[in-house]
Amino acid sequence: MLDSALPSMLSSPLYLLAQEEPAIEGGFQMTALLNQALNGVGIVGILLLTALGLAITFGVMRIINLAHGEFIMLGAYITFWMQENFQMDLLMTIPFAFIGTALVGALVELTIIRRLYGRPLETLLATWGLSIVLQGVVKLIFTAQLKYVRAPDYLSGNVTFVSDPTGSPLVAISYYRLFIVVAALLLLGITMYLFYKTSWGRQIRAVTQNREMAKCLGVNTKLVDMGTFAYGCGLAGIAGAVISALKTVAPPMGQDYLVDAWMVVVTGGVDKLIGILAGSFLIGEANAIIAFILNDPTARVIVLASVIVLIRYRPEGLFTVQKRT
Amino acid sequence: MSQSRIFNNLSRRKFLQYSSLAAGTSVLAACGGGGGSDSQANLGENPIKVGVMYSTTGSIAIVEKSLQDATFLAIEQINTGTGPWEGNGEGIGGRKIERVVVNPNSDWDLYNQMSKRLIEEDQVVCVLGCYTSASRKSVLPVFEDTDSILYYPVYYEGNECSSNVFYTGAAPNQQITDSIPYAYENFGPRGFFIGSDYIYPKESNRIAIAELEKAGGQSVGDEYAALGTTEFITIINKIKAASPDFVLSNLVGDSIPAFYRQFKDAGVNAEDIPIMAYPTTEEEIQAMGSEYSAGHYTSFNYFQSVETPENEAFVSQFKEMFDDNRVTNGVMEAAYIQTFFMAQAMKDILEAGDEITTETLREATRGQEFNAPQGPVKMDPDNYHAWLYSRIGRWQEDGQAEIVFATESAVKPIPWSQALYQGRMCVHPTPDDRSDPTKETGEELEPVFL
Numbered sequence: 001m002l003d004s005a006l007p008s009m010l011s012s013p014l015y016l017l018a019q020e021e022p023a024i025e026g027g028f029q030m031t032a033l034l035n036q037a038l039n040g041v042g043i044v045g046i047l048l049l050t051a052l053g054l055a056i057t058f059g060v061m062r063i064i065n066l067a068h069g070e071f072i073m074l075g076a077y078i079t080f081w082m083q084e085n086f087q088m089d090l091l092m093t094i095p096f097a098f099i100g101t102a103l104v105g106a107l108v109e110l111t112i113i114r115r116l117y118g119r120p121l122e123t124l125l126a127t128w129g130l131s132i133v134l135q136g137v138v139k140l141i142f143t144a145q146l147k148y149v150r151a152p153d154y155l156s157g158n159v160t161f162v163s164d165p166t167g168s169p170l171v172a173i174s175y176y177r178l179f180i181v182v183a184a185l186l187l188l189g190i191t192m193y194l195f196y197k198t199s200w201g202r203q204i205r206a207v208t209q210n211r212e213m214a215k216c217l218g219v220n221t222k223l224v225d226m227g228t229f230a231y232g233c234g235l236a237g238i239a240g241a242v243i244s245a246l247k248t249v250a251p252p253m254g255q256d257y258l259v260d261a262w263m264v265v266v267t268g269g270v271d272k273l274i275g276i277l278a279g280s281f282l283i284g285e286a287n288a289i290i291a292f293i294l295n296d297p298t299a300r301v302i303v304l305a306s307v308i309v310l311i312r313y314r315p316e317g318l319f320t321v322q323k324r325t
Numbered sequence: 326m327s328q329s330r331i332f333n334n335l336s337r338r339k340f341l342q343y344s345s346l347a348a349g350t351s352v353l354a355a356c357g358g359g360g361g362s363d364s365q366a367n368l369g370e371n372p373i374k375v376g377v378m379y380s381t382t383g384s385i386a387i388v389e390k391s392l393q394d395a396t397f398l399a400i401e402q403i404n405t406g407t408g409p410w411e412g413n414g415e416g417i418g419g420r421k422i423e424r425v426v427v428n429p430n431s432d433w434d435l436y437n438q439m440s441k442r443l444i445e446e447d448q449v450v451c452v453l454g455c456y457t458s459a460s461r462k463s464v465l466p467v468f469e470d471t472d473s474i475l476y477y478p479v480y481y482e483g484n485e486c487s488s489n490v491f492y493t494g495a496a497p498n499q500q501i502t503d504s505i506p507y508a509y510e511n512f513g514p515r516g517f518f519i520g521s522d523y524i525y526p527k528e529s530n531r532i533a534i535a536e537l538e539k540a541g542g543q544s545v546g547d548e549y550a551a552l553g554t555t556e557f558i559t560i561i562n563k564i565k566a567a568s569p570d571f572v573l574s575n576l577v578g579d580s581i582p583a584f585y586r587q588f589k590d591a592g593v594n595a596e597d598i599p600i601m602a603y604p605t606t607e608e609e610i611q612a613m614g615s616e617y618s619a620g621h622y623t624s625f626n627y628f629q630s631v632e633t634p635e636n637e638a639f640v641s642q643f644k645e646m647f648d649d650n651r652v653t654n655g656v657m658e659a660a661y662i663q664t665f666f667m668a669q670a671m672k673d674i675l676e677a678g679d680e681i682t683t684e685t686l687r688e689a690t691r692g693q694e695f696n697a698p699q700g701p702v703k704m705d706p707d708n709y710h711a712w713l714y715s716r717i718g719r720w721q722e723d724g725q726a727e728i729v730f731a732t733e734s735a736v737k738p739i740p741w742s743q744a745l746y747q748g749r750m751c752v753h754p755t756p757d758d759r760s761d762p763t764k765e766t767g768e769e770l771e772p773v774f775l
Binding site: 145146 | 582
């Protein structure tokens with residue numbers, strides 16, 4: 001598919017513009033912008049991956065989970081640990097990252113979250129405390145030093161869509177970033193399947209819609225709650241494992257993803273899982289394009305401010321159907 | 326349960342209660358971490374109290390913890406009469422160093438509060454600490470108002486001339502001034518400048534750009550990323566679009582491994598666009614994996630690969646005290662050196678039969694010499710910055726640097742970049758004279774070697 005895209009792109013006006021030698025400045029900018037937009041998709045992939053777990057714990061369960069970033073961090077450390085001790089390939093560690101963080105998530109649900117359902121502010125404080133504790137524990141076990149995670153060799157290199165006459169790539173994206181996008185979409189697909197097509201998913205939705213009724217109908221709501229929270233945490237763990245090879249592995253790393261993940265979930269709306277795809281696409285591409293034209297800190301300010309304005313006028317997010325109450 | 330129901334239950338007063346509770350907890354958490362001083366057993370009679378102020382929690386902890394480790398190693402060696410302190414007996418003139426450790430939790434305001442506490446409540450004679458320029462700027466008024474002494478171990482952007490700080494890290498002319506002509510001659514005239522978005526990287530890049538223009542080159546772009554950012558594809562794409570001859574990086578902390586990894590992942594070779602960096606040291610290389618750094622450059626006073634007997638001893642003693650996998654780097658070495666500058670000054674004071682006070686410590690620290698791991702260094706008696714070697718290392722596949730440029734001996738520090746402030750220098754007058762130590766000579770200062 002990539003190969004067939006190439007000829008059509010070569011004849012596209014953008015590329016022809018870049019071919020004109022004298023006007024290289026303008027054309028150069030256009031291909032550079034195209035390259036940036038393509039790599040913005042890579043950013044979208046990371047956002048989607050890191051926000052997916054939050055879409056479950058907040059979007060579905062309405063738990064304000066400020067420790068979400070720390071579950072991402074735990075996933076990254078599990079990958080690091082498995083590599084360090086068993087010389088495992090990064091992809092092989094992903095199931096372990098999922099299971100490990102899901103188990104921690106289940107434990108957290110059992111000991112803390114369960115006691116705080118319906119009390120969002122206490123949950124907020126408790127999960128925030130939890131994030132400090134988790135960072136501290138990881139620091140005690142692994143020390144504060146940055147950790148090295150080996151990226152798989154077969155995912156190094158770039159897919160080039162457009163290159164200049166001398167053969168150096170103008171529009172290209174790395175295999176690893178493509179891999180992240182594919183992994184994120186795959187996980188989103190699996191999650192949607194689980195939620196909308198299986199009986200477990202129906203139970204989850206029943207519990208979130210009407211807990212008492214679901215209980216009366218024989219649904220073990222406590223087990224459903226624990227399972228759902230653990231699943232959301234497990235997804236965060238996968239995110240941590242996958243991004244660990246591209247980012248920095250350190251105890252405070254989760255903080256970096258927490259704000260972005262929240263912005264994605266809030267923008268997309270929490271009623272439909274598919275909303276976070278739109279949310280990550282909007283935020284990721286907006287960030288990429290604005291940062292390219294202006295600069296990175298400014299882009300963050302503009303995007304964050306836009307999200308604030310958005311939730312002022314559409315507190316339920318962009319992709320939530322208005323309901324009668 | 327709908328979202329609105331949750332939030333409607335929340336009155337304004339309740340919200341204030343909760344949020345103030347949250348704010349209170351964060352202060353408690355920070356204080357808890359930095360609480361009482363840790364106890365060292367058997368300090369004997371009349372120990373000398375020294376403040377050690379590095380963050381071991383928060384975003385800068387990754388770097389500052391290793392500075393604390395190097396400081397602890399030096400104090401341990403002084404208290405036991407081992408390492409460079411061999412032959413001086415245990416402690417300083419029989420008195421051991423009691424370290425009073427605080428943890429400012431990477432919060433600039435807490436540095437200010439905790440330095441006050443160290444000086445006023447714990448009555449320490451001086452403080453070893455700080456890493457970022459932001460934290461140094463935060464504590465500077467405290468040290469000046471109380472007339473106390475801070476030993477600061479970090480390469481920095483210069484432009485300071487305080488009689489309350491001894492700077493053991495590189496001044497601009499010991500790090501930037503040699504690296505830019507090197508990059509100009511070996512890579513080409515077009516530089517792209519990146520950094521984290523705060524004082525040090527911006528000022529350091531401003532100096533580097535001025536140096537590059539002086540050498541005849543030009544800046545083809547400068548970009549800054551928020552502190553702690555780990556997503557660099559935008560900056561990398563801008564670098565690709567500008568196709569410079571080299572990149573000069575002043576990214577710090579967590580951003581460093583992420584940037585180098587994504588740089589290579591985006592298909593840029595070190596042969597095509599090498600990175601010349603200041604804050605990228607052995608520690609960050611270990612974290613990113615040496616395959617990502619191979620072929621890039623760092624300019625620093627010290628590398629773990631420096632071949633001196635002092636360095637061999639330092640590296641092995643450090644590994645012995647902490648962990649065999651640990652590496653040493655230039656900032657840690659500076660933290661180690663400054664502890665010995667302090668101890669030697671205290672020894673001189675006690676041998677002369679004086680009390681250790683700010684006055685005596687300041688006079689005794691001026692001009693101290695030390696056989697450091699990087700080679701013989703000295704504390705400049707006039708401007709309170711250290712004479713240090715200037716070196717450039719090219720990173721190898723094994724994560725160590727091959728030194729491709731080094732001065733013959735330590736270079737005299739000049740706190741003001743001569744490319745920007747021609748002829749400005751810092752000369753602290755005599756103890757009684759507290760007039761402005763900043764002097765203008767009008768002519769560019771030439772390099773002076775030890």
